[in-house]
Amino acid sequence: MSAFSLSEDLEFAFRLADAAGEAILPFFRNGTAVDNKEAAAFDPVTEADRASEAAMRRLIEQHRPGDGILGEEFDTLPSRNGRGWTLDPIDGTRGFIAGTTAWTVLIAHTRDGLPRAGVIDQPHTGERFFGDGDRAGLSHRGATRTLRVSRTTRLDQALMATTDPYLFQGAEAERFAALRPQLRLVRYGMDAYAYALLAAGGVDLVVESGLKPFDVQALIPVVTGAGGLLTDWRGGPAHAGGQVVAAATPELHAAALDILAPAARRA
The missing domain is CATH 3.30.540.10 (Fructose-1,6-Bisphosphatase, subunit A, domain 1)
Incomplete structure (x- = not known):
């Protein structure tokens, strides 16, 4: 590296x-x-x-x-x-x-x-x-290495993380419930650390809601710098917070948005 x-x-x-x-x-x-x-x-x-x-x-x-x-x-x-x-x-x-x-x-x-x-x-x-x-x-x-996201493209092969399944309410909760069974593995309780692990190639997908600008802005240059994507649930900019999805690959990102988009809120 x-x-x-x-x-x-x-x-x-x-x-x-x-x-x-x-x-x-x-x-x-x-x-x-x-x-x-x-x-x-x-x-x-x-x-x-x-x-x-x-x-x-x-x-x-x-x-x-x-x-x-x-x-x-x-x-x-x-x-x-x-x-x-x-x-x-x-x-x-x-x-x-x-x-x-x-x-x-x-x-x-x-x-x-x-x-x-x-x-x-x-x-x-x-x-x-x-x-x-x-x-x-x-x-x-004392050592520094370059980070790259994983190459996972399919939901059924992906590890997803979110801070808490109870972040989601109403239509959001319905969409998360539809997404979760399609993943290979889901882990909880990592907060922003999950995005760091996505950049490092361990986690493949992170889905969250209710974020503030200070929750997300530092994550964007790290995730995208490692080759990943970080957007809102409509596929737009996420620096203002709100509903956020980060993915290792464009294919995985698109598959997640297909499920989440019906509950996406306009900024």
Whole structure:
């Protein structure tokens, strides 16, 4: 595999990931307190989430003045130069508080609102998945390798992942129920880590709904950089979130959309 030549934006995203990891790890598996952001549902946030995003924001404001910031835990900082950063300080907070390792830090560098580079970082395991839309790589234990998606083209040979089957409601749930039996294997509970595994060639298909921009923007350059596709359920751009499908091959993507499209919502 050829070495991955990092751009300055990815290099800076790595600095952000390092800062986030340093802020998070003292809280991991350490009985950190959990707050709920929603009265009608359980949407957890911890001090680790806030500390992670604050650490990244400090670096951006110091070294990239004028860049915008869209993050999950703090107010949006508008861009003054067309460049920005979309931050999910801990994607998979439910997994984090349970002590699993499926949570990640998501960092996207954007230009004119579109993601151009992305990092999916797991500080506890030391795995760092990254991409720029043309190539994708994994840095782990001092080694870096180029990532490529699988060549799976058929649903009955595919491994699909989603965070939770109860993400889907109404017509979405009906479409997911129609899709699930056609897959060779389905796994749950991986959050954004599933998209990293798709880029690495392990998972073939990811189907989700209800995502926010900070849930998905970092994933797009990694998945597409590894040769995969990531769109909404209509086959259009997914950087705004909502209903998302990622696939290793065009054939697998088309087969999934054939089933999911009847429940697709217009943006």
